[in-house]
Amino acid sequence: MKMPKDLEAAFNSQLTMELEAANSYLQISAWFATQNLNGMASWMRQQATEERTHAVMFLDFILDRGGEATIGQVPAPTASFGSPLDAFESALVQEKAVTEAIHQLYRAAEQADDISSIPFLQGFITEQIEEEATVSAIADRLRLAEGQSGALFLLDNELGGRSGG
Numbered sequence: 001m002k003m004p005k006d007l008e009a010a011f012n013s014q015l016t017m018e019l020e021a022a023n024s025y026l027q028i029s030a031w032f033a034t035q036n037l038n039g040m041a042s043w044m045r046q047q048a049t050e051e052r053t054h055a056v057m058f059l060d061f062i063l064d065r066g067g068e069a070t071i072g073q074v075p076a077p078t079a080s081f082g083s084p085l086d087a088f089e090s091a092l093v094q095e096k097a098v099t100e101a102i103h104q105l106y107r108a109a110e111q112a113d114d115i116s117s118i119p120f121l122q123g124f125i126t127e128q129i130e131e132e133a134t135v136s137a138i139a140d141r142l143r144l145a146e147g148q149s150g151a152l153f154l155l156d157n158e159l160g161g162r163s164g165g
């Protein structure tokens, strides 16, 4: 069953927001590379790939529902940061905004009685819990490592070992 047009527009906004997140992570990755923190750069690059996968999942879902997938305008991401902690905190702010947007989308699907959207969105609700927790834990560890370059390089090395997407 086709979803209502206003719900389709909200799904398209989420598609655009996931691409915005992908660009933002890619930009943070570039900043880490300029700081020679290549493990963190690699972690951010993988996160960018994951966000692009989310965007494609939204795009495919809209198409599968017989809708029109339309990518909106994606603003330029922040390109420079005061510290590694600042960069991860900025990622956390973004993840919280994505979580809120997905919750709004879920409420909109419920209001439209669009039952077919619910399981798809529930997957993203669960995913956001994990994403926020992961970024928040890294920010906490960076806070603990403040001023200790040995701890920073250890964390960089660990994050560079991230596998998968």
Ligand code: FEO
Pocket: 018, 021, 050, 051, 054, 095, 098, 131
């Ligand atoms: Fe796709 Fe990190 O939100």
